[in-house]
Amino acid sequence: MREVSTKRIIAEVRDSVIRANYELGEEVVQAFKDALGYEESPVARDILGQLMENATIAKEERIPICQDTGVAVVFVELGQEVSIVGGDFKSALEEGIRQGYEDGFLRKSVCHPFTRQNTGDNTPIIVHVDVVPGDKLKIWVVPKGGGSENMSQLFMLPPSAGWAGIREKVVETVEDAGPNPCPPTIVGVGIGGNFEQSALMAKKALLRPLGTKNQDPELAKMEEELLIEINKTGIGPQGLGGRVTSLAVHILMMPCHIASLPLAVNIQCHATRHLEVVL
Amino acid sequence: MDEIFHLETPLSVEDIAPLKSGDRVTISGVLYTARDAAHHRLLKLIEAGKELPIPIKDQIIYYVGPSPAPPGRVIGAAGPTTSYRMDPYTPSLLKLGLRGMIGKGKRSKEVKEAMVKYKAIYMAAIGGAGALMARAIKEVRVLAYEDLGPEAIRELKVERLPVIVVNDIQGNDLYLEGQKQYQIA
Numbered sequence: 053m054r055e056v057s058t059k060r061i062i063a064e065v066r067d068s069v070i071r072a073n074y075e076l077g078e079e080v081v082q083a084f085k086d087a088l089g090y091e092e093s094p095v096a097r098d099i100l101g102q103l104m105e106n107a108t109i110a111k112e113e114r115i116p117i118c119q120d121t122g123v124a125v126v127f128v129e130l131g132q133e134v135s136i137v138g139g140d141f142k143s144a145l146e147e148g149i150r151q152g153y154e155d156g157f158l159r160k161s162v163c164h165p166f167t168r169q170n171t172g173d174n175t176p177i178i179v180h181v182d183v184v185p186g187d188k189l190k191i192w193v194v195p196k197g198g199g200s201e202n203m204s205q206l207f208m209l210p211p212s213a214g215w216a217g218i219r220e221k222v223v224e225t226v227e228d229a230g231p232n233p234c235p236p237t238i239v240g241v242g243i244g245g246n247f248e249q250s251a252l253m254a255k256k257a258l259l260r261p262l263g264t265k266n267q268d269p270e271l272a273k274m275e276e277e278l279l280i281e282i283n284k285t286g287i288g289p290q291g292l293g294g295r296v297t298s299l300a301v302h303i304l305m306m307p308c309h310i311a312s313l314p315l316a317v318n319i320q321c322h323a324t325r326h327l328e329v330v331l
Numbered sequence: 332m333d334e335i336f337h338l339e340t341p342l343s344v345e346d347i348a349p350l351k352s353g354d355r356v357t358i359s360g361v362l363y364t365a366r367d368a369a370h371h372r373l374l375k376l377i378e379a380g381k382e383l384p385i386p387i388k389d390q391i392i393y394y395v396g397p398s399p400a401p402p403g404r405v406i407g408a409a410g411p412t413t414s415y416r417m418d419p420y421t422p423s424l425l426k427l428g429l430r431g432m433i434g435k436g437k438r439s440k441e442v443k444e445a446m447v448k449y450k451a452i453y454m455a456a457i458g459g460a461g462a463l464m465a466r467a468i469k470e471v472r473v474l475a476y477e478d479l480g481p482e483a484i485r486e487l488k489v490e491r492l493p494v495i496v497v498n499d500i501q502g503n504d505l506y507l508e509g510q511k512q513y514q515i516a
């Protein structure tokens with residue numbers, strides 16, 4: 053067994069959540085640049101330029117890209133030969149997030165569903181753990197804002213809906229969302245599985261770095277087709293009209309029950325923040 | 332469309348009358364921040380006929396819940412939040428003479444009608460450009476509801492805050508017209 057201490061986990065999670073919020077990924081900035089190549093609306097071109105400027109300011113001045121520093125979602129791949137020492141694993145993840153939000157001056161945005169009383173330290177966090185072969189511990193820290201999460205949807209379609217039905221629902225979700233999720237967006241799509249699995253896949257699909265192709269050629273083709281359809285809506289950056297409504301569509305798919313066709317659409321705003329650490 | 336204007340607060344009806352949806356505007360002066368929880372409290376005061384903690388007539392409300400200010404700064408990131416959550420409260424404020432609102436996302440039919448009726452505009456700031464917006468904010472003072480944390484009402488002194496006019500006083504809506512212009516059937 054390889055030992056990993058909770059002390060190290062806390063420190064890494066703390067640093068990652070701060071960095072994820074201050075530094076927009078290079079691949080996202082590149083996607084803005086690429087988008088300028090085909091965006092025609094002058095207002096939209098202005099916006100894309102300002103988003104790049106925003107990323108530079110945030111990084112240089114060490115402040116968040118966006119004030120909604122989100123609910124902290126943490127994806128974990130825990131190698132089965134890893135032994136976690138020095139305390140409880142989930143508490144360590146939570147402590148890392150707690151420290152990161154405090155020390156990094158990140159906005160705490162978690163509250164009681166009815167009283168709306170803020171919990172004060174951005175916990176609880178949302179954790180998904182997969183146990184995998186090997187002796188590595190991989191952690192993705194993914195703070196997710198409310199604006200884009202609120203526009204996400206899940207559909208339990210009849211199997212007869214097929215690909216045409218899926219295409220229609222994905223485009224409809226993006227249309228209904230309009231300007232609210234801060235386009236240009238990245239659209240995570242989970243197809244198959246069951247109710248909760250489709251939602252999880254839609255979110256997990258967003259972990260794939262922007263600008264990389266889906267390994268599965270069939271899914272890659274579906275992604276391209278969906279992106280073209282979405283960008284025909286004309287919603288554009290910030291919903292003010294333009295060619296670039298979404299920068300990419302990412303799909304994960306798995307088999308499902310003979311009676312179902314689950315579909316989940318998780319919208320990610322341009323402030324796409326995720327950082328991966330391997331311990 | 333597409334001209335660049337400059338506004339100084341407070342705003343008169345004459346100041347905003349020439350603005351058209353799609354115009355790019357920079358704003359200097361004082362803005363007041365409020366989100367849903369603060370709006371809820373303001374409305375309670377209006378209903379009870381009590382005095383409000385901020386002036387409304389001819390002012391601009393910016394829908395923002397900034398991130399905390401690190402040492403040496405007046406504010407953290409300060410981009411707009413989604414405006415529809417304020418829709419149920421907005422017509423009452425427009426009736427009191429609120430002249431402008433800054434946020435992101437579409438407004439309800441009731442809010443759009445009230446904007447035409449009481450002569451006010453709605454402007455979009457770039458959602459997710461919190462660091463860029465913070466650069467235009469020079470001074471910050473908490474005026475009310477400190478217990479709401481990021482949702483407290485703040486007074487912001489701004490210099491050349493960049494926004495885009497979405498709804499003008501003629502009833503145009505850039506969210507509808509902009510999308511239509513670039514839609515491919």
Ligand code: SF4
Binds near residue numbers: 119460
């Ligand atoms: S949707 Fe994203 S970019 Fe827009 S305000 Fe929320 S977190 Fe920020």
